[in-house]
Amino acid sequence: MRVGLIINPIAGMGGRVALKGTDGVVEEAIKRGAKPIAGDIVRLFLSELSHYDEAKDVEFITGPGPLGEDVLKEFPFRYEVIKHREISYRDVRGVRIPDTTAEDTKELARRMLGKVRLIVFAGGDGTARDVFEVIGRAVPMLGIPTGVKMFSGIFALSPEDAARLLVAFLKGEAPLELRPIIDLDEEAYRRDEVRTREFGRALTPVIESLIQGSKEPTPVDEAEEVEALADSVAEEILEEDGIYFLGAGSTIKRIKDKLGIDGTLLGVDVVEVEGGNARLLVKDATERDLLRFLPTRPKIVVTVIGGLSFLFGRGNQQFSPAVLREIPKENIIVVASESKIRNGIVRAYTGDPEVDGKLKGYIRVRVSPWKERVVKIV
Secondary structure, eight states, rough: EEEEEEETTTTTTTTTTTTSSOOOOOOOOOOOTTTOOOHHHHHHHHHHHHOOGGGGOEEEESSGGGHHHHHHTTTTOOEEOOSSSSEEEEETTEEEEOOOOOHHHHHHHHHHHTTEEEEEEEEEEHHHHHHHHTOOOOOOOOEEEEEEEETTTBSSSSSHHHHHHHHHHHOOOOOOEEHHHHHOOOOHHHHTOEEEEEEEEEEEEEEETTTTOOEEEEEEGGHHHHHHHHHHHHHHHHTOOOEEEEOOOOHHHHHHHHTEEEEEEOEEEEEEEEETEEEEEEOOHHHHHHHGGGHHHHHEEEBBBBTTTTESSSSSSSOOOOTTTSSSSSEEEEEGGGGGGGSSSSEEEOSSSHHHHOOOOEEEEEEEEEEEEEEEEE
C-alpha cells in the first residue's frame, strides 16, 4: 500500500517557548530557545511502525529533505520522493531552518492525489487545514501530533498510536469516519483570544482508543459549578504559601482571576503566594522560566482539555519532560468540570517514556467545591 508522508519541519517549535504556534514566528521561537522537534516525533512514529510485519507492505511517498526524506532514509521502509523544488536552509541564531512554507505542504498533497491510499502528516491544526484544503475527502488523512495547537479530531493520541492506527488501517480494521478539522486564528490565539470554526470534515481511519476527539467547550449548565470550583480552589491556594504553576484553559483562568492576578487564558503563569496574597511572577511562562523555579518545589494547577481529554501534551507543552520529571505527582492539582472526565480517563503524553510512566495511574480531580473524582491517567 502506498502512503503519503508530509512533515511540517517547524511544527511544534513554539510550544515550549509560550508562542502558542509557530507560523510566522520561527525567529522569535528560536530566540526564546526553541529547536525543531517534528523530525524526532516522526522518528517515534516510524520506529513503532517498523515493529509490525504489515508495515513491510507500505511504500511511502514523501517530500524532499526535511519534508520527509531525511527521516525516512534512516528506516528500512521503501519510499519515493516528490522533488517538487530544491529546499534551501537559513541559519537563525545557530539553528538550521529550512525555507519551507504551507505551499510545500499543499503542493505535496496535490501531487499525492491518485497515488496514495492515505496521507499521514506531521504538524498541528494549521498543517491539517493545509492538507485538507487540497485533498478534501478524495483521500483519508491522519495526523501525527506534532504541532502546538491540535484541537482537530484527525490526530492520533501519540506518534506511536499513529503507527498502530496505520497498521489497523492496513489490516482493514480501522473504518473511515468524518472527523472535524478545527480552524483557529493563530494571531488571536497569541493574544489570548480563542476564535475557532470548523474548517471541514476529513475522512480519517478511526479506532477510538487511538485517536483524539476534537476540543469541546464547557457546557453552559456547568458554568455556575465551575465558577464555584474556581472560588474554592483559589481560597485553598491562598492558604498555602509557595510557588504555583497555573496552566491554560478557561477553568484555570477563573482561578487566576479569583487570585487577583492578570494571568493568561492560554498560557502558563508562575504565581507566588505569601501571607494570603498572590503575586504574578511570570506571565505566559516558557519552559525555561519554569525550570528556573523548580528548586522552590512548585505545585502545578491544571485542567483537562474538553473533548481531547489531555492533561499534558496538548496546548501546554511548557510542561515539558524536564519540568514534569522534577515535580512529584502529589504536587499536581487537577480541576475540571464533570463533563471533561465523564469516562474516568485522562491522557498525558510528553514523548518521554520515563515521565509518562511516572504520570500514569490514578489522580484526584476536583470537580466542585465539595466533590472529587479519581480518574486514571493513561
